[in-house]
Amino acid sequence: MTAELVVGIDAGGTSTRCVVVTTAGEIRGRGMAGGANPHSSRDPVGAVRAALSEALGANPCGPIVSGVVGIAGAASRPEETAAVAHQAWSQVGLTGTPFVTDDIVVAYAAGTVASAGCVLVAGTGAVAARIHDFTVRRRADGHGWLVGDEGSAVWLGLAGVRAVLAAWDGRGPETVLTETIPAELAVAPGDAPSMLAAVHGSAPARLGRLAPMVTAAAAGADSVAQGIVDTAAQCLVRTLGAVRPEGRDDGPIVLAGSVLTTDPVGALVRRGLAQAQGSHGAVVAAGPGEFGAAGLALRRVAASAGHARLVETSGGTGAAKTW
Numbered sequence: 001m002t003a004e005l006v007v008g009i010d011a012g013g014t015s016t017r018c019v020v021v022t023t024a025g026e027i028r029g030r031g032m033a034g035g036a037n038p039h040s041s042r043d044p045v046g047a048v049r050a051a052l053s054e055a056l057g058a059n060p061c062g063p064i065v066s067g068v069v070g071i072a073g074a075a076s077r078p079e080e081t082a083a084v085a086h087q088a089w090s091q092v093g094l095t096g097t098p099f100v101t102d103d104i105v106v107a108y109a110a111g112t113v114a115s116a117g118c119v120l121v122a123g124t125g126a127v128a129a130r131i132h133d134f135t136v137r138r139r140a141d142g143h144g145w146l147v148g149d150e151g152s153a154v155w156l157g158l159a160g161v162r163a164v165l166a167a168w169d170g171r172g173p174e175t176v177l178t179e180t181i182p183a184e185l186a187v188a189p190g191d192a193p194s195m196l197a198a199v200h201g202s203a204p205a206r207l208g209r210l211a212p213m214v215t216a217a218a219a220g221a222d223s224v225a226q227g228i229v230d231t232a233a234q235c236l237v238r239t240l241g242a243v244r245p246e247g248r249d250d251g252p253i254v255l256a257g258s259v260l261t262t263d264p265v266g267a268l269v270r271r272g273l274a275q276a277q278g279s280h281g282a283v284v285a286a287g288p289g290e291f292g293a294a295g296l297a298l299r300r301v302a303a304s305a306g307h308a309r310l311v312e313t314s315g316g317t318g319a320a321k322t323w
Helices: 044-057 078-091 105-109 155-170 177-184 192-200 204-217 223-241 263-276 289-299 304-317
Strands: 005-011 015-022 029-035 066-072 097-103 115-123 126-132 137-142 254-255 283-285
Touching: 005 044, 005 078, 005 105, 005 289, 015 044, 044 078, 044 204, 066 078, 066 105, 066 137, 066 289, 078 097, 097 105, 097 137, 097 254, 097 289, 105 126, 105 137, 105 254, 105 289, 115 155, 115 223, 126 223, 137 223, 155 177, 155 192, 204 223, 204 289, 223 263, 223 283, 254 263, 289 304
Parallel strands: 005 066, 066 097, 115 254, 254 283
Antiparallel strands: 005 015, 015 029, 115 126, 126 137
8 A cells, every 4th residue: 555645844044854755654755956035045935845856756655644744934924935935835736735734843843742842943043942742832043143043053153253353353262263253254364354245145054054164273272262162052052941931841942053952062061950950851862853854744644653653764964963
């Protein structure tokens, strides 16, 4: 008998990833394309369509009975993000419409099957949320690179740039970042005008690529970079604290995004959570966002066991683990 299938899509600012799985949680196809955040992508519909087409092309025939698309900005621009998902869905020949939700919920579902808990996401941007019945009930930050997203990759990258400029003009101490960040931006050492041109000429999300320079320098005992990393971790712990109930266990805490799933920021955040007053549930790392979307799609057709299987078996693709 042909297996029924569900689709999960995680459409972020940097990339769009899709997975097709059976209702038992078995992976049948995967696809990836460019970013589909309506705020920053030039062609969000095309990105979702490309990822979906690749995933569908790799799996055996079977009816698609459910689909969930997590898109950054869905909470603030629901009509626009729904249109992106629905257009891509129909353009690949699928019938019906997928359920569209915020990428925050998708990140949470990629780390746990518990219906209530908290999630802290720090990748290109940064946001924390309290989840109940797989719905965001309270959130903190996620305000974008210009006024928020404290502790995110973009925040780290911009802090690194500021440290370089301060070292060059005598306002700050020397740091190895004066070598690594200009090299990443193809700027000559000490050339502040070219540094400014490179930074202002980049899309904000692209500045997140400078974050690894900062974290690597911190790991190498550069005091300036260590200070930036310490502050980033403190900001993220504070953001999570704004949504987490005090003094009681309210479910697991899911950590998601490249900044939190790698060290040294991730290690400092976990240490901060361990030292924080008040009890909380297990701290777990999220798996791939598309797995969370697929898990939500499975729940929409009463196949929660399939969601559990995805969380349990996605270890080979960067998935959930408990610290």
